[in-house]
Amino acid sequence: MTNCENSGILIYAQITREKYIHTVFFELVDKAKELSEKLGGVDVNAVIFTTPGQVFEYKEAFQNRGVNKVFYFEDEAFGNYSTDYFSKHLVDLVGVIKSEILLIGATNQGRDLAPRVAAALGTGLTADCTGLDINEKGQLAATRPTFGGQLMATILCKTFPQMATVRPNVFKVYRDDFFVETEFVACPVNILYVKNHVELLDFKKTVDTVINDLDSAEIIVAGGKGLKNEKGFELLNRFAQKIGATVGATRGAVELGLAPVSVQIGQTGKTVSPKVYIACGISGAIQHTVGMTGSEYIIAINNDEDAPIFDIADTGIVGDVFEILPRFINED
Amino acid sequence: MKIALCIKQVPDTTDIRWTENNTIQREGVESIINPFDVYAAELALKLKSQIKDTEITVFTMGPKQAEDMLKKVLALGCDEAVLISDKKFAGADTYATGLTISHAIRTACSDFDLIICGQFAVDGDTAQTGPNIANFLDIPQVTYVKDFVEYSDNGLVLTREMEDGVETVKVQLPALICALKQDFEPRRPFINGIISASKKQIKVLSMEDIGLTPDKTGLKGSPTCVSRAFRNLSSHNAEKFKLNVDDSVKLLSEKLTSLGVIDND
Numbered sequence: 001m002t003n004c005e006n007s008g009i010l011i012y013a014q015i016t017r018e019k020y021i022h023t024v025f026f027e028l029v030d031k032a033k034e035l036s037e038k039l040g041g042v043d044v045n046a047v048i049f050t051t052p053g054q055v056f057e058y059k060e061a062f063q064n065r066g067v068n069k070v071f072y073f074e075d076e077a078f079g080n081y082s083t084d085y086f087s088k089h090l091v092d093l094v095g096v097i098k099s100e101i102l103l104i105g106a107t108n109q110g111r112d113l114a115p116r117v118a119a120a121l122g123t124g125l126t127a128d129c130t131g132l133d134i135n136e137k138g139q140l141a142a143t144r145p146t147f148g149g150q151l152m153a154t155i156l157c158k159t160f161p162q163m164a165t166v167r168p169n170v171f172k173v174y175r176d177d178f179f180v181e182t183e184f185v186a187c188p189v190n191i192l193y194v195k196n197h198v199e200l201l202d203f204k205k206t207v208d209t210v211i212n213d214l215d216s217a218e219i220i221v222a223g224g225k226g227l228k229n230e231k232g233f234e235l236l237n238r239f240a241q242k243i244g245a246t247v248g249a250t251r252g253a254v255e256l257g258l259a260p261v262s263v264q265i266g267q268t269g270k271t272v273s274p275k276v277y278i279a280c281g282i283s284g285a286i287q288h289t290v291g292m293t294g295s296e297y298i299i300a301i302n303n304d305e306d307a308p309i310f311d312i313a314d315t316g317i318v319g320d321v322f323e324i325l326p327r328f329i330n331e332d
Numbered sequence: 333m334k335i336a337l338c339i340k341q342v343p344d345t346t347d348i349r350w351t352e353n354n355t356i357q358r359e360g361v362e363s364i365i366n367p368f369d370v371y372a373a374e375l376a377l378k379l380k381s382q383i384k385d386t387e388i389t390v391f392t393m394g395p396k397q398a399e400d401m402l403k404k405v406l407a408l409g410c411d412e413a414v415l416i417s418d419k420k421f422a423g424a425d426t427y428a429t430g431l432t433i434s435h436a437i438r439t440a441c442s443d444f445d446l447i448i449c450g451q452f453a454v455d456g457d458t459a460q461t462g463p464n465i466a467n468f469l470d471i472p473q474v475t476y477v478k479d480f481v482e483y484s485d486n487g488l489v490l491t492r493e494m495e496d497g498v499e500t501v502k503v504q505l506p507a508l509i510c511a512l513k514q515d516f517e518p519r520r521p522f523i524n525g526i527i528s529a530s531k532k533q534i535k536v537l538s539m540e541d542i543g544l545t546p547d548k549t550g551l552k553g554s555p556t557c558v559s560r561a562f563r564n565l566s567s568h569n570a571e572k573f574k575l576n577v578d579d580s581v582k583l584l585s586e587k588l589t590s591l592g593v594i595d596n597d
Contacts, residue, residue: 016496017496083463083472083473083474084472107495108475108476108494108495109494111459111475112463112473112475112476114460115426115430115458115459115460115461115462115463115464115467116463116464116466116467116473118427118460118464119427119430119463119464119467119468120467122427122555123427123555124425124427124554124555124556125426125427125458125460125556126556127457127458127459127460128457128458135559141559145457145564146455146456146457147343147455149564150563150564151561151562151563151564152561152562152563152564153558153560153561154558154559154560154561155556155557155558155559156556156557156559157555157556158555158556158557159555197472197503197504197507198472198474198501198502198503198504198507199501199502199503200499200500200501201489201500201501201502202499202500203497203498203499203500204497204498204500205496205497206496206497206498219593243588243593243594244593245593255515267457275591276588276591276593293564293568297568297591298568299584299587299588301580301584305572305574310570310572311570312568312570313568313569313570313571313572314568314569314570314571315569315571315573315583315587316570316571316572316573317573317575317580317583317584318572318573318574318575319574319575319577319580320577323577323580324577324580324581324584327577327578327581328581328584328585
């Protein structure tokens with residue numbers, strides 16, 4: 001699509017509660033660089049909401065990733081996320097700079113913000129994409145899993161900006177060896193004209209950090225309901241320790257209280273893409289596999305030879321984890 | 333309190349069958365109420381049991397067959413049901429769907445205090461329709477709602493489950509909330525609920541009824557379109573071995589060695 005009016009790719013830089021920029025932003029910047037080349041080198045820009053002065057703490061991170069412009073909104077009120085504040089300002093900004101593409105990380109915050117902004121801008125949004133490309137007409141071709149991951153759909157958007165969200169870890173690798181003179185553009189804050197209707201009363205941390213080891217793990221050992229009880233997960237932990245792996249779990253195992261929700265992998269948990277994924281006592285429900293099929297090599301151990309996990313594994317071992325793992329740990 | 337509860341009928345995604353051309357076979361696939369919407373209904377019924385004079389109107393957008401699902405939700409204790417149904421709605425994306433539902437709520441439940449949706453629908457899994465509706469009605473939204481804590485001064489105190497912990501927030505009404513699943517089994521209807529539901533009329537609203545035009549609904553009113561859909565076939569090998577324990581352990585060691593995970597020396 002030749003499009004004179006709309007130009008540039010804008011990416012939302014989410015600041016976590018610990019005050020760092022969420023890694024999904026960098027993953028999106030790297031993908032946007034690739035899209036930019038296909039669009040003839042348009043700008044890759046960021047938008048960020050911070051408390052006063054805070055934006056410059058991230059200066060180097062923006063430069064090293066090759067971000068051309070950072071549009072920043074500063075106010076004490078931006079210390080916590082607010083749907084009202086953030087969406088109204090983002091809508092105003094896009095109305096002025098007329099981005100061609102707007103990308104947002106599919107974190108809980110991003111999935112709260114993106115549809116609100118899309119509806120307000122009267123544009124389309126494709127959620128949870130696993131692939132982003134530019135087609136021969138210059139349109140954003142956003143591919144996403146649907147029907148529980150069994151069907152893939154490539155979606156185009158007729159309006160601008162073309163919006164998409166992408167989960168953390170889908171575009172895992174990112175470069176940080178660019179160097180550009182990032183331009184910082186202060187944007188007008190209209191806090192007086194926007195009412196915040198949702199007040200944060202309390203926050204109880206249940207997970208040490210949003211970014212846990214699963215995100216960067218090269219080897220993951222995951223357990224499902226087939227591990228039956230705490231003993232099963234202790235065994236899994238010893239196995240993981242032996243081979244230097246990080247432990248994950250299915251929703252079923254988490255619901256049984258065998259593992260914390262922070263290590264849950266799947267549609268309602270994390271998406272992971274390690275080099276090696278070892279599924280122990282996991283049946284392979286779509287709910288789970290949609291979060292791990294991006295793994296390079298999958299080994300499955302399950303005593304049910306008809307378990308669907310074997311259909312997606314590279315190597316399937318039909319057998320009892322309670323027999324195989326102890327033997328492996330002792331005799332390896 | 334007046335509650336508009338939005339629910340969706342979805343194909344049972346655990347039971348998907350494929351045609352020879354790798355498209356989804358829609359005939360004969362069972363439809364279920366979206367599992368998240370079951371908990372949205374639970375939340376609405378919880379509010380009804382704790383807040384005086386609460387009425388719940390259930391909305392769904394879909395074909396005539398969706399009436400069965402509405403009857404089931406009425407049987408749980410909801411008061412009224414509205415089916416938003418028109419051939420012109422076919423092919424709507426989340427934007428057009430959100431616009432359509434927001435107009436239907438304005439038409440049939442304009443004095444609402446609260447709209448409750450499920451956080452996701454398991455077929456599309458976009459989590460977009462709720463915030464879209466909130467935007468079109470210009471009301472605040474709270475997503476990822478786990479539970480209701482209290483109601484005071486026209487505000488609802490709610491808990492939200494985020495990636496790193498649990499937030500407690502207070503939202504001023506009118507507002508829209510998106511409910512997550514909860515840890516308990518949802519209720520089943522009592523027989524008198526089923527009987528009273530069977531006597532209730534389901535209101536059907538067409539495009540004209542809600543004051544929309546063809547360019548704002550269905551495929552035409554949708555900013556996005558699907559350019560290609562294809563089956564997600566695994567690229568993995570699917571080699572399966574059924575061996576005795578010793579050989580299984582040996583195979584596991586060999587694989588992990590060849591993958592560079594362990595050193596076998």
